[in-house]
Amino acid sequence: MDVLISATELAERLSEVRLLDVRWTVLAPDGHPAYRQGHLPGAVFVDLDADLADHSATGRGRHPLPAPEAFQASARRWGLHDGDAVVVYDDWNGQAASRAWWLLRAAGVSDVRILDGGWAAWQRSGGPVETGEVVPAPGDITIAALDGLASVDANAVAERADSPDNLVFDARAAARYRGDEEPLDPRAGHIPGAVSAPTAENLTPEGTFRPAAELRERFDKLGAGSAPVTVYCGSGVTATHQIAALAIAGHDATLYPGSWSEWSSDPQRPVATGPDPG
Numbered sequence: 001m002d003v004l005i006s007a008t009e010l011a012e013r014l015s016e017v018r019l020l021d022v023r024w025t026v027l028a029p030d031g032h033p034a035y036r037q038g039h040l041p042g043a044v045f046v047d048l049d050a051d052l053a054d055h056s057a058t059g060r061g062r063h064p065l066p067a068p069e070a071f072q073a074s075a076r077r078w079g080l081h082d083g084d085a086v087v088v089y090d091d092w093n094g095q096a097a098s099r100a101w102w103l104l105r106a107a108g109v110s111d112v113r114i115l116d117g118g119w120a121a122w123q124r125s126g127g128p129v130e131t132g133e134v135v136p137a138p139g140d141i142t143i144a145a146l147d148g149l150a151s152v153d154a155n156a157v158a159e160r161a162d163s164p165d166n167l168v169f170d171a172r173a174a175a176r177y178r179g180d181e182e183p184l185d186p187r188a189g190h191i192p193g194a195v196s197a198p199t200a201e202n203l204t205p206e207g208t209f210r211p212a213a214e215l216r217e218r219f220d221k222l223g224a225g226s227a228p229v230t231v232y233c234g235s236g237v238t239a240t241h242q243i244a245a246l247a248i249a250g251h252d253a254t255l256y257p258g259s260w261s262e263w264s265s266d267p268q269r270p271v272a273t274g275p276d277p278g
Contacts, residue, residue: 001247002113003101003113003114003244003247003248004113004114004115004116004209004248005087005113005114005115005116006115006116006117006121007115007116007117007121007122007124007125007127008125010040010087010115010122010127011125011127013085014040014041014042016085017084017085017086017087018044018078018079018080018084018085018086018087019040019041019042019043019044019086019087019088019089020043020044020046020078020086020087020088020089020097020100021035021039021040021043021044021045021046021089021090021119022046022048022052022088022089022090022096022097022099022100023035023045023090023091023092023096023119024047024048024049024090024092024096024237025091025092025095025096026184026234029048029049031045031048031090031091031096032045032047034091036131036132036133037131038129038130038131039119039129039130039131039134040089040119040122040127040128040129040130041128041129041130042130042134043089043134044078044079044134044135044136045133045134046074046078046088046100048063048096048099048100048237049063050074051066051071051074052066052071052074052099052100052103053065053066054066054067054070059262059265060257060258060262061235061236061257061258061259061260061261061262061265062184062185062234062235062236062261063099063235063236063237063257063261064236064257064258065103065146065151065236065257066103068107068143068144068145068146069143071103071107071143071146072107072141072142072143075104075107075139075141075143076138076139076140076141077138077139078136078139079136079137079138079139080109080139080141081139081140081141082140082141082142083111084109084111084139084141085111085112085113086104086109086111086112086113087112087113087114087115088100088101088104088112088113088114088115089114089115089118089119089122090118090119091118091119091120092118093117093118093203093207093208093241094114094115094116094117094118094207094209094241094244095199095237095238095241096237097114097115097118098114098237098238098240098241098243098244099236099237099240100112101113101114101240101244102150102240102243102244102255103146105147105150106146106147106150106151107143107145107146107147108143108144108147109141114244116208116209117206117207117208118207120206120207121206121207121208149254150254150255151254151255151256151257152230152254152255152256153256153258154256154258154262154263154266154269156230156256157191157230157232157256157263158191158269160228160230161191161192161193161194161230161277162192162193164227165227165228166227166228166229166230167195167222167223167224167226167227167228167229167230168191168193168194168195168229168230168231168232168256169194169195169196169197169222169229169230169231169232169239169242169253170190170191170194170195170196170197170232170233170260171197171198171199171231171232171233171238171239171241171242172190172198172199172233172234172238172260173198173200174196174198174275176188176190176234176260177189177190177194177196177198177275178190178196178273178274178275179271179272179273179274182264184234184235184261185234185260185261185264185265186264186265187264187271188264188271188273189264189271189272189273190260190271190272190273190277190278191232191260191263191269191271191272192270192271192272192277192278193272193277193278194232194272194277195222195223195277196275197219197222197231197242199233199238199239199241199242199245201218202215202218202241202242202245209244209245209248210245212248212249212250215245215246215248215249216249216250218249219245219246219249219251224246224249224251224253225251228252228254229246229251229252229253229254230253230254230255230256231243231246231253231254231255231256232255232256232258232259232260232263233259233260234259234260234261235259235260235261236255236256236257236258236259236261239255239256239259240255243255
């Protein structure tokens, strides 16, 4: 499975793909103004909070997955058709774009890739840029369901974290995993049994994914390959970046979409602190 596309390769295929601009960060969740100031030619803006999550759902964390019918409506508004090749990008080293990548893959879109290095890599390459809004003709893509095997709920992740036959990765920064700080969610710490695997360590200093061999070595040291892997983060966004990195390394992984925001909100769920799984 091809996960990434370079700025150079994309420049050669620009007319062949559907481009989705997923500008979003925790500190700047509204990326629409930045998109209008400059984006890849033909790129359609994707609102992560509105299109890639369902905030009407309660008790499922800060970014619950959208219902299939809602996600289909969004994908059609982006102009997607069955069989389209799709490229997603952001200005956050792929950590938001990966959410769109994961959802499209779970919805059965087979040809979807992340622009490696995102907006910054495109600018460094000298690729063309346009401003304003792109409003495509509606598409007719069909999304019957999101693959149930691609995600698990809190009960399932609790069982996996407690099982020697499974591996659970916590993709948040190490300080949040240890419980030294918790800027967003009700309690600090991590799911007992989860292994710290910060998403930031997937990246080079330039914000591109590390080479496959380096990622494979990283995840092998953490135990991937010896057991099925489940990944969580704060709210199910950056964990998808970890799943993309695992895919580059040759490993399949499952998402716990509720992630720490859901787990820590339930006072009956146990919490571990410190540098070890616990």
